[in-house]
Amino acid sequence: xxxxxxxxxxxxxxxxxxxxxxxxxxxxxxxxxxxxxxxxxxxxxxxxxxxxxxxxxxxxxxxxxxxxxxxxxxxxxxxxxxxxxxxxxxxxxxxxxxxxxxxxxxxxxxxxxxxxxxxxxxxxxxxxxxxxxxxxxxxxxxxxxxxxxxxxxxxxxxxxxxxxxxxxxxxxxxxxxxxxxxxxxxxxxxxxxxxxxxxxxxxxxxxxxxxxxxxxxxxxxxxxxxxxxxxxxxxxxxxxxxxxxxxxxxxxxxxxxxxxxxxxxxxxxxxxxxxxxxxxxxxxxxxxxxxxxxxxxxxxxxxxxxxxxxxxxxxxxxxxxxxxxxxxxxxxxxxxxxxxxxxxxxxxxxxxxxxxxxxxxxxxxxxxxxxxxxxxxxxxxxxxxxxxxxxxxxxxxxxxxxxxxxxxxxxxxxxxxxxxxxxxxxxxxxxxxxxxxxxxxxxxxxxxxxxxxxxxxxxxxxxxxxxxxxxxxxxxxxxxxxxxxxxxxxxxxxxxxxxxxxxxxxxxxxxxxxx
Amino acid sequence: xxxxxxxxxxxxxxxxxxxxxxxxxxxxxxxxxxxxxxxxxxxxxxxxxxxxxxxxxxxxxxxxxxxxxxxxxxxxxxxxxxxxxxxxxxxxxxxxxxxxxxxxxxxxxxxxxxxxxxxxxxxxxxxxxxxxxxxxxxxxxxxxxxxxxxxxxxxxxxxxxxxxxxxxxxxxxxxxxxxxxxxxxxxxxxxxxxxxxxxxxxxxxxxxxxxxxxxxxxxxxxxxxxxxxxxxxxxxxx
Numbered sequence: 015x016x017x018x019x020x021x022x023x024x025x026x027x028x029x030x031x032x033x034x035x036x037x038x039x040x041x042x043x044x045x046x047x048x049x050x051x052x053x054x055x056x057x058x059x060x061x062x063x064x065x066x067x068x069x070x071x072x073x074x075x076x077x078x079x080x081x082x083x084x085x086x087x088x089x090x091x092x093x094x095x096x097x098x099x100x101x102x103x104x105x106x107x108x109x110x111x112x113x114x115x116x117x118x119x120x121x122x123x124x125x126x127x128x129x130x131x132x133x134x135x136x137x138x139x140x141x142x143x144x145x146x147x148x149x150x151x152x153x154x155x156x157x158x159x160x161x162x163x164x165x166x167x168x169x170x171x172x173x174x175x176x177x178x179x180x181x182x183x184x185x186x187x188x189x190x191x192x193x194x195x196x197x198x199x200x201x202x203x204x205x206x207x208x209x210x211x212x213x214x215x216x217x218x219x220x221x222x223x224x225x226x227x228x229x230x231x232x233x234x235x236x237x238x239x240x241x242x243x244x245x246x247x248x249x250x251x252x253x254x255x256x257x258x259x260x261x262x263x264x265x266x267x268x269x270x271x272x273x274x275x276x277x278x279x280x281x282x283x284x285x286x287x288x289x290x291x292x293x294x295x296x297x298x299x300x301x302x303x304x305x306x307x308x309x310x311x312x313x314x315x316x317x318x319x320x321x322x323x324x325x326x327x328x329x330x331x332x333x334x335x336x337x338x339x340x341x342x343x344x345x346x347x348x349x350x351x352x353x354x355x356x357x358x359x360x361x362x363x364x365x366x367x368x369x370x371x372x373x374x375x376x377x378x379x380x381x382x383x384x385x386x387x388x389x390x391x392x393x394x395x396x397x398x399x400x401x402x403x404x405x406x407x408x409x410x411x412x413x414x415x416x417x418x419x420x421x422x423x424x425x426x427x428x429x430x431x432x433x434x435x436x437x438x439x440x441x442x443x444x445x446x447x448x449x450x451x452x453x454x455x456x457x458x459x460x461x462x463x464x465x466x467x468x469x470x471x472x473x474x475x476x477x478x479x480x481x482x483x484x485x486x487x488x489x490x491x492x493x494x495x496x497x498x499x500x501x502x503x504x505x506x507x508x509x510x511x512x513x514x515x516x517x518x519x520x521x522x523x524x525x526x527x528x529x
Numbered sequence: 530x531x532x533x534x535x536x537x538x539x540x541x542x543x544x545x546x547x548x549x550x551x552x553x554x555x556x557x558x559x560x561x562x563x564x565x566x567x568x569x570x571x572x573x574x575x576x577x578x579x580x581x582x583x584x585x586x587x588x589x590x591x592x593x594x595x596x597x598x599x600x601x602x603x604x605x606x607x608x609x610x611x612x613x614x615x616x617x618x619x620x621x622x623x624x625x626x627x628x629x630x631x632x633x634x635x636x637x638x639x640x641x642x643x644x645x646x647x648x649x650x651x652x653x654x655x656x657x658x659x660x661x662x663x664x665x666x667x668x669x670x671x672x673x674x675x676x677x678x679x680x681x682x683x684x685x686x687x688x689x690x691x692x693x694x695x696x697x698x699x700x701x702x703x704x705x706x707x708x709x710x711x712x713x714x715x716x717x718x719x720x721x722x723x724x725x726x727x728x729x730x731x732x733x734x735x736x737x738x739x740x741x742x743x744x745x746x747x748x749x750x751x752x753x754x755x756x757x758x759x760x761x762x763x764x765x766x767x
Contacts, residue, residue: 128614131579131687132627132677133604146618 021192025181033200035176039095039167040208041231043102044160047110049229050103052152055114056140065115072108080105080169081282088173088283092292093251098167098175105166106159113155117148150216157212164205168197171254172280174287178204180254180278187255189434189458248527250276251284251293255432260467261457261503262297265319270520274527281402285310294511295523299323301353301404301501303360311512312504314519320503321453321471324478324496325408328455329447330440331490337393341494343419344447346383347411348495356404356499363403370403374410385418392421398436398445399428404501408449433458441489451501455481455493530555530590530717531576531685537584538571545571547741549585555684558718560728562764563738569721572738573687576719577606589685604628607678607716611690613670615662621647621673622658628681646676649710668699679712686712688720692727704730725765737761 022029058065075083083104087097121144129143145152171179181197184190256262257278266272274295279287285304287293298305300312327344334341351359362373378384395416399405406428413424427445430436433454439445456462456470456477462484470476478496485491505520517523536549546568553559561569574580576587578599587594594602607628615624625643634642644654650672662670671691678686692700707713708731722728728735729749736746745757756762 122614122617124610124612124614125616127579128608128610129616130599131577131603131608131610131614133600133602133631134627135600138600138631143616143618147616 018192018195022196025193025196029181029196029200032176032178032180032197033204035095036164036167036178036201036204039098039102039170039175039177040160040163040204043099043163043167044106044156045229045231046099046103047106047159048156051107051110051155052114054107055111055152056118058111059115059118069108069112069115072111075104076108078104080166081172084169084173085283088286088292089290092290093174093279093283093287094277094292095170095175097173098170098177102163102166102170106163109155109158109162110152111155113151113158114148117151117155118144120151121147153212153216157209157216160208160212161205164201164208168201171278173283174251174277174279176278180257183280184254184258184278186432186434187253187458188258189437190258193258248274248294249292250274250295250297251279251287252276252297253281253284254278256297256503259457260464261320261453261471266505266520266524269317269319270524272520272524272527274523288506288508291508294507296506298504298506299404299501300504301356301360301499303357303362303364303403305506306357306361307365309509310506311509311518312506313512313517313523315502315504316519316521318472321456321467322473322477322500323451323453323502324498324500325404325449325451326478326496327412327447327494328440328450328485329492329494330443331486331492333395333446334492337395337420337422339420340395340416340422343415344412345495346415346419347408347497349498350381351377351498353499353501356501359407360403363407370406370410374407374414378411378414384414387414387417388419389421390417390423392423394423394425395447396445397424397426398430398439398448399426400432400436400448401429405449408497412447412449440491449497450493452477452481452493452496453502455485460484460488530557531719532588532591533572533576533585534588535585536572536575536582536587538568538575538580539583544741546575546582549738549741549743551736551743551746553717553719555717556715557733558713558720558731560732560735561719561721561738562723562725562728562735564723564764567738568741569738570689573689573719573721577603577608577687579603604631604681605683605685607681607683607686609674609678609686609688609691611693613662613674613694615670615673615677617662620659620661621652621665622654624662624673625676625680627677628683632681634681642680642682643676646679649712650676651706652676667695668703671695671703675707682712684717686716686718686720688718690721690723693722693724700727707731737764739764 054068058068080101083101084097087101091097091100125143125147126139129139134142167177168179168182170177171183178197178201181193185193185197252263258264263276284293284296285298285308288296289308304310305312359373359377362368363370375384397409397412399409409426409428413426416422416424427439430439436448437459440448457467460481470480478493482493485493505523507517512518515526517526531553533549533551536546537544538546549572551559561572563569571580575582578594589597616627622643625646626639629639629642643658647654647657652669652672657665657669662673665673675691692704695703704727720731732749734746734748735752737744737752739760745752745761752761752765756765
């Protein structure tokens with residue numbers, strides 16, 4: 015508990031800023047949704063034939079998964095707050111339009127007739143009778159929209175729009191519970207706070223005041239946003255994980271003295287954003303297929319801050335004892351895949367759109383390792399993977415090897431969000447093994463003292479030996495032999511831009527970005 | 530003052546109203562009497578253009594009402610509804626003030642007028658002005674509905690079953706009070722009812738309708754003494 019408060023204290027500046035950004039994103043998007051949704055709701059209450067179309071469209075918008083919607087926004091609006099606000103706005107639209115429509119239709123027809131009979135014009139009936147009487151329902155819609163958006167806004171951190179999602183995703187990636195909570199708790203509190211305030215508004219019906227306040231705040235924040243989004247020098251996009259790591263941005267600052275303008279962004283959209291020149295530098299992985307696809311270059315780590323990330327199966331000791339043939343089967347892959355081969359395999363899956371299964375089978379055939387599945391009746395091995403292509407391919411290879419070389423069956427649980435989720439699944443006996451990287455094992459899972467890291471990272475073998483010994487001792491888990499490639503962190507730029515600026519090493523980059 | 534010429538209105542293929550013509554002189558009380566669905570309410574709503582006629586015209590002081598903007602036309606005609614149609618989000622005072630405020634009266638005048646009307650209708654400013662409609666009894670609500678219709682002192686009053694939703698005792702009492710108001714005597718009133726007794730108590734002339742057409746029109750005495758046909762005789766229970 016104390017540690018958590020210490021963490022909060024040490025991050026208070028960042029926390030305040032992220033909370034503000036979060037409120038910002040939520041309120042602006044809801045304000046726009048009110049500004050457009052309420053008139054739209056009024057329109058369809060007047061013309062019922064439009065109602066089906068409009069409500070249908072808003073409904074479809076809400077069924078699109080948030081991540082996908084954010085992804086669609088990048089080609090249209092780039093990265094940062096604008097696309098996030100548009101996506102959030104689309105989410106907020108349905109409850110507001112629907113409740114306006116329902117509210118106005120729910121006004122007693124006798125009262126509407128009386129209003130007309132008294133000599134009110136159409137607008138007077140709307141503003142003096144229909145809107146005030148539908149206000150409780152309308153505000154309930156705004157309330158729903160706001161609470162939804164506080165939640166969805168955490169995902170804005172995926173596309174460099176900031177907000178409390180930075181802590182949440184950073185925490186998940188870094189296996190840092192305090193960091194997850196530092197994002198999740200304020201987000202939950204914000205949702206409760208907004209819900210409470212709007213609930214009061216609903217009861218008191220001081221709606222003019224409330225709407226004016228929301229509009230005012232939104233305008234204020236919008237102005238702030240426009241004021242701060244200054245264009246400038248080179249812009250870097252880093253994943254939440256990279257931002258919080260010694261072998262990431264923290265190390266870049268400390269060892270290279272790098273201090274450049276940066277945003278936090280999700281790995282899945284980072285390359286796309288760079289390809290569209292929204293970003294100049296990104297943090298990637300050295301075997302990513304997109305390096306080949308987008309013609310990127312990796313900057314040389316001339317002061318060696320990125321430790322080696324050799325991939326190897328991380329496996330429960332129990333399962334190896336249970337199925338004696340398993341270890342040698344998994345080790346068939348050891349040393350077979352080099353950096354460039356892995357990049358190529360990733361490229362085939364990501365850009366030539368071959369299924370990971372095909373890529374894996376072709377590779378195993380080439381290597382003469384492929385055998386058709388055997389009986390699969392001696393037991394089941396459960397394989398996990400994180401959610402990216404390389405892991406999918408490796409899992410497929412292991413599946414084929416196990417099915418072809420032993421009588422075991424395989425159930426694979428691909429798509430375990432991040433390192434922490436995979437690792438927890440493994441230690442809780444939900445899976446038997448997954449492909450892990452030595453560097454991740456060292457820095458994310460073991461987290462040894464800084465001086466130990468500095469000593470270890472210089473050699474690939476010393477890191478491997480260290481994690482092997484420590485995992486056995488602490489978790490009774492074993493690292494099998496490395497597959498061969500080193501999927502380390504790397505800073506990347508577009509080849510053309512790197513040549514133009516004569517940037518080839520990280521030191522070069524530090525020189526031109528730091529005054 | 531009001532002249533109705535050959536009004537006709539069709540809903541789908543139902544002829545709600547056909548060939549209705551009558552004239553109402555200033556200060557007269559015309560009661561549209563008939564069973565449910567005979568077209569009396571439809572006729573009334575065509576006078577203040579809540580419905581637009583398919584055929585025929587309504588003249589107000591010689592002007593075709595189709596040429597008057599509906600909102601302006603209606604502000605000159607008080608309107609009382611059966612189920613009051615009071616605005617649930619307005620207090621009693623605010624409900625009464627609706628039309629004067631639409632006509633941009635001064636605040637003091639609005640308040641004075643509301644207070645005066647409330648007093649005439651047996652409500653007190655202190656007790657009732659700040660109550661909301663749902664806090665009032667049915668009879669009180671109907672009084673507020675009357676006050677709202679009378680507030681801007683319109684020369685014409687249209688009333689659609691104004692006492693219809695009340696219990697018989699309250700209905701008789703309010704009707705009695707209403708007929709004693711000076712407003713009642715001064716104004717040109719067109720009122721819809723299905724209650725023969727009520728019609729005869731309030732009418733200068735009665736217009737008896739059936740199936741969308743006028744069956745007989747005349748003073749209560751004329752209808753009683755010289756009923757035009759069996760229907761009139763049966764309806765009036767003569």
